[in-house]
Amino acid sequence: MKGLLIVLTLLFSLSTLNAAVELKQFKNAEQEQRYKNIIDELRCLVCQNQNLADSNAGLAQDLRKQVHKMILAGDDDEAIFDYMVTRYGDFVLYRPPFKATTFLLWVGPFIIFALGLFVLIRFIRQRKKVVVTELNSGDKEKLKQLLNEDKEQS
Amino acid sequence: MKRTLWPLIAFMILVVFLGIGLTKDPRKLPSPFIGKPAPAFTLPQLHQLNKTFSPKDMLGKVWILNVWASWCVSCRAEHHVLNSLIQNNKVNLIGLNYKDQVADARRWLSRYGDPYQVSVSDVEGLAGIDWGVYGVPETFVMDKKGIVRLKHTGPVTNKDITEEIIPLIKMLEKE
Numbered sequence: 001m002k003g004l005l006i007v008l009t010l011l012f013s014l015s016t017l018n019a020a021v022e023l024k025q026f027k028n029a030e031q032e033q034r035y036k037n038i039i040d041e042l043r044c045l046v047c048q049n050q051n052l053a054d055s056n057a058g059l060a061q062d063l064r065k066q067v068h069k070m071i072l073a074g075d076d077d078e079a080i081f082d083y084m085v086t087r088y089g090d091f092v093l094y095r096p097p098f099k100a101t102t103f104l105l106w107v108g109p110f111i112i113f114a115l116g117l118f119v120l121i122r123f124i125r126q127r128k129k130v131v132v133t134e135l136n137s138g139d140k141e142k143l144k145q146l147l148n149e150d151k152e153q154s
Numbered sequence: 155m156k157r158t159l160w161p162l163i164a165f166m167i168l169v170v171f172l173g174i175g176l177t178k179d180p181r182k183l184p185s186p187f188i189g190k191p192a193p194a195f196t197l198p199q200l201h202q203l204n205k206t207f208s209p210k211d212m213l214g215k216v217w218i219l220n221v222w223a224s225w226c227v228s229c230r231a232e233h234h235v236l237n238s239l240i241q242n243n244k245v246n247l248i249g250l251n252y253k254d255q256v257a258d259a260r261r262w263l264s265r266y267g268d269p270y271q272v273s274v275s276d277v278e279g280l281a282g283i284d285w286g287v288y289g290v291p292e293t294f295v296m297d298k299k300g301i302v303r304l305k306h307t308g309p310v311t312n313k314d315i316t317e318e319i320i321p322l323i324k325m326l327e328k329e
Contacts, residue, residue, distance in 0.1 A: 045288035048180060058253065059288055062279055087286035089186040 022061070024068050031071050038067050038080055043092050051094060185305040187286060192219075192300050195281040200251055200259055200273035207248070207274045213300050216326045217246035218319070220270070220310075221282065221292040223254045224262040229291045232309035233266045239315055240269040245323060248272050252290055253279040295319060297326045 026032040036053070042063065044055035052060050052067070063084070070080050081093065090096040098106050135143065187193070196208045209219075220236060222229040240247060249270035251259045256275055263273070276282055285294070288307075295304040304322055306314060 045183070058279075062283060066283060086186060087283065088288065089183055089286075091183050 022064070024064075027072070034077060035068060035071055038071075038077060039064055041081075041094050042067075042084055043094055045088055045092065179308075182307055185286065185302075187294070187302040187305060190302055192294070192296050192302050193281070193284040195274075195276075195284060197274045197276055197281055200249075200256060200263075200275040203256070203275070207272050209296070209300060212246065212248070212296065214298050215246050216298055216323050217248055217296050218323075219248050219250055219285075219294040219296065221250045221252050221285070221287050221290050221294075223252045223290050224258040225254065226290045228309045230266065232291050233269075235310055235312055235315060236269040237267045238312070239319075243320060243323075246271055248274065250274050250276055250281060250285075252276050252282045252287060293319075295322055295326070297329060 024032075024035065026035065039052040042052045044050045044052050044057055044060040044063075046057040046059045047055050050060075052063055066083075067080055070083065075083075084092045090102065096102045096105065192209045194209060196206050199205045199207050222232075236247065239245065247270055249272070251273055254275070254277065256277070259273070259275065263270075274281070279287075285292075291309055293304075293306040293310050294302055297303050303326060304319070306319075310319070
């Protein structure tokens, strides 16, 4: 039983490993590192929440092939990103450029954070304003009594 | 306004925005090709492999490029729409057979009908990359100067044809 489980686990882990590991030859380690960085930064448009490195879709394979080809041809990173953006738009980048159409995307979270902070500060300030009423002499006497009772019991 | 109402109002605004988000199709992306020249390619024609087709051949005409494949299920749903488009209108419809085998594509067309003036065979999917194809079927409309004017991702419906594509083509014909 245990053996079978191990075999099954290994099989499944192999199938996920296979997803993005294609044998690609590079001239040097630097090129290979660049390849890895680039396919990490590009989105697969078929399965939109995966990058090219993770996706096993046909399009992702083709685009990986294209990135590989361009690296071997001596294109720099910028040229490769440009190539993808002219074809698929900014959406292909996991880190889209900062411009008018992506303004809200970049600044939105900070605006919401500032808004939340503002509301929180106002809330805390208002809570401090709770009026503390002094105890009158009768109340003080009662309090003393209660405390003394407590001491006697213990 | 009562202060206790504010969280409810904020929540309602959030619900409205999320609701709008639900009605949008995340597969529909703005195409970077609108207003730009149609990407060039020269590829063999599906029915006569010794002949080639290039978007340049269509200069001076308004034309539609429909990207499809025999392995694509939603292309089948779209196909009868294209067949009736051809029957009812005078349009130049070119098919780009994307990442498909020639024999499979030919069999598919003989079974479901062939609405295409010319079918282009892109076995490797190279033209597909240049045209930014990510979800077949995709449909492009080009004007007489070869500029891309419309991109439709996913199957075209009769409603898309009558409300969007035909009016656009009529307008472009006059340009």
